[in-house]
Amino acid sequence: MKKIVIAIDGFSSCGKSTMAKSLARNVGYLYFDSGAMYRAVALFCIEEGLVDDNGINTEVLRSRMDGIKITFEADPVTKNSITFLNGRNVEKEIRSLQVSRIVSPVAAIDFVRTNLIEQQREMGKAKGIVMDGRDIGTTVFPDAEMKIFVTASAEVRAQRRYDEIIARGDEADYNEILENVQQRDHIDQTREVSPLRKADDALLLDNSNMTREEQEQWLIEQFNKITKEC
Numbered sequence: 001m002k003k004i005v006i007a008i009d010g011f012s013s014c015g016k017s018t019m020a021k022s023l024a025r026n027v028g029y030l031y032f033d034s035g036a037m038y039r040a041v042a043l044f045c046i047e048e049g050l051v052d053d054n055g056i057n058t059e060v061l062r063s064r065m066d067g068i069k070i071t072f073e074a075d076p077v078t079k080n081s082i083t084f085l086n087g088r089n090v091e092k093e094i095r096s097l098q099v100s101r102i103v104s105p106v107a108a109i110d111f112v113r114t115n116l117i118e119q120q121r122e123m124g125k126a127k128g129i130v131m132d133g134r135d136i137g138t139t140v141f142p143d144a145e146m147k148i149f150v151t152a153s154a155e156v157r158a159q160r161r162y163d164e165i166i167a168r169g170d171e172a173d174y175n176e177i178l179e180n181v182q183q184r185d186h187i188d189q190t191r192e193v194s195p196l197r198k199a200d201d202a203l204l205l206d207n208s209n210m211t212r213e214e215q216e217q218w219l220i221e222q223f224n225k226i227t228k229e230c
């Protein structure tokens with residue numbers, strides 16, 4: 001069967017990565033988390049002292065951008081994708097609230113996007129991939145054969161993120177998370193370079209009241225329909 005590119009975009013914390021991962025596993029495709037790449041650049045900024053009260057030092061970041069290499073490897077046990085920043089496993093660090101606070105401003109910087117988009121296109125060259133993010137169906141792969149745009153209410157999304165952090169054994173404050181979700185929605189939708197929006201040819205999925213199983217089933221049905229037509 002001909003391999004296709006599957007682009008999954010949507011608001012923060014609406015379960016994109018869970019759905020992208022399970023779809024990739026079900027259809028035997030590779031999964032790429034583009035948000036993890038923006039998070040890794042945000043972590044780099046924090047660790048290299050490029051963030052202060054005035055924001056991000058874009059001039060220094062621009063000069064260091066070529067030295068930022070982000071790669072993915074599968075965890076030998078769980079098979080989950082692990083993010084590496086210049087060869088170091090940063091999977092846990094990039095999910096911290098400290099990174100979440102600055103990732104959207106970092107992702108709004110034009111040269112950061114140009115650089116990461118180029119790397120993302122390289123990852124999709126051979127097709128047979130599922131990539132999730134904010135601009136995958138609109139900018140990175142405008143010709144993707146299957147495009148999904150996911151949404152859910154901000155409260156449902158904040159609750160899911162809260163449950164995820166608690167389940168990990170960490171502490172969390174629901175209101176702080178809700179505020180972060182709403183702030184990121186705003187920055188993502190209003191930024192100048194590839195703002196978050198549904199591609200005209202993307203299928204809309206509101207999963208506020210859907211179970212994981214229902215969602216998984218729905219995605220496989222769409223995949224089967226699309227690949228039959230290809």
Ligand code: CDP
Pocket residue numbers: 011012013014016017034035036038039103104105107108132133134135136184188
């Ligand atoms: O997991 P969550 O949905 O909260 O976010 P993520 O996918 O890890 O992405 C983190 C942030 O990176 C988002 O809030 C966006 O600001 C940015 N991002 C982006 O601008 N473009 C992408 N393709 C992916 C993420």
